[in-house]
Amino acid sequence: MGRQPGLQVFSEPDDQLSYDNKSISHEIITEVFVDFTTRTRQNESVLYLKSLSAICSSLDNTFKAANKATLTNKDRQKTRKIKGGILTVLNESNKIIAWTYANAEIMELLHGHKWHYDVLNLPQPKMMVANNCCHIHSTVASAMPKTEAKLDVWHFNTRYVAVILNMSKSPFHGAIAADILGAILKKHAEHG
Numbered sequence: 001m002g003r004q005p006g007l008q009v010f011s012e013p014d015d016q017l018s019y020d021n022k023s024i025s026h027e028i029i030t031e032v033f034v035d036f037t038t039r040t041r042q043n044e045s046v047l048y049l050k051s052l053s054a055i056c057s058s059l060d061n062t063f064k065a066a067n068k069a070t071l072t073n074k075d076r077q078k079t080r081k082i083k084g085g086i087l088t089v090l091n092e093s094n095k096i097i098a099w100t101y102a103n104a105e106i107m108e109l110l111h112g113h114k115w116h117y118d119v120l121n122l123p124q125p126k127m128m129v130a131n132n133c134c135h136i137h138s139t140v141a142s143a144m145p146k147t148e149a150k151l152d153v154w155h156f157n158t159r160y161v162a163v164i165l166n167m168s169k170s171p172f173h174g175a176i177a178a179d180i181l182g183a184i185l186k187k188h189a190e191h192g
Contacts, residue, residue, distance in 0.1 A: 053122050054091035057113070058152065059106075059130040061087055089113055089128075106136060110143035131155045153184055 011018030070078045087109060089098040098116070100109045117124050124144050129152040130136050140149040151159075157180050161173070170176070 049097070050116075051120070052091060052095055052097040053117065053120060054089075054097060054125045056092060056127040056129065057097070057125045057147075058090040059087070059128055059136060060090060061131065106139050107143055110139060114144045129153075153181060156184070157181060 072078050087100050087106065088096050089109070091097050098109060098113045114124060124146040126146075127148050127150055128136075128140050128144070129150050131152055131154075134151075137149040140147055157177055160180060161177055164170075164176070
């Protein structure tokens with residue numbers, strides 16, 4: 001067994017060869033972290049992601065979060081590099097099993113998602129829920145014919161409650177929303 005290095009005494013404040021109390025830039029921290037993850041976790045992560053599946057997938061567009069991602073240059077000019085957001089497919093445990101930029105073709109993502117299940121020799125998800133099922137219904141039916149596209153419960157509840165006259169002013173707003181959820185769901189998601 002090799003000798004363990006011991007603690008070293010801090011250098012004197014005026015030592016020219018010591019740490020000079022300058023802050024480390026965020027670029028250096030990012031570079032070190034990316035190098036660390038590439039060397040230690042990337043292959044493990046790839047294998048793990050390839051093993052994930054779902055009975056009911058959730059298709060989610062994260063436009064708001066993506067629009068908040070800005071880059072600032074040395075002249076303090078801000079730009080948004082992500083146009084349109086990120087499209088993710090989540091499983092029942094809220095784990096991402098597929099993703100792409102939202103302005104990419106949904107069909108391409110779903111064909112890749114179906115291929116993933118074929119390679120794992122697993123059945124396609126029974127259902128895929130989304131916040132805009134009307135827009136993706138035909139795409140899901142074409143790419144994954146054994147999977148049904150449905151509107152997610154939160155958006156269904158929000159749309160239903162919105163059409164009730166003066167609902168936002170009603171003291172029973174929360175109770176009605178809870179009753180709707182109770183009528184739809186047998187059980188809430190395991191971690192949601």
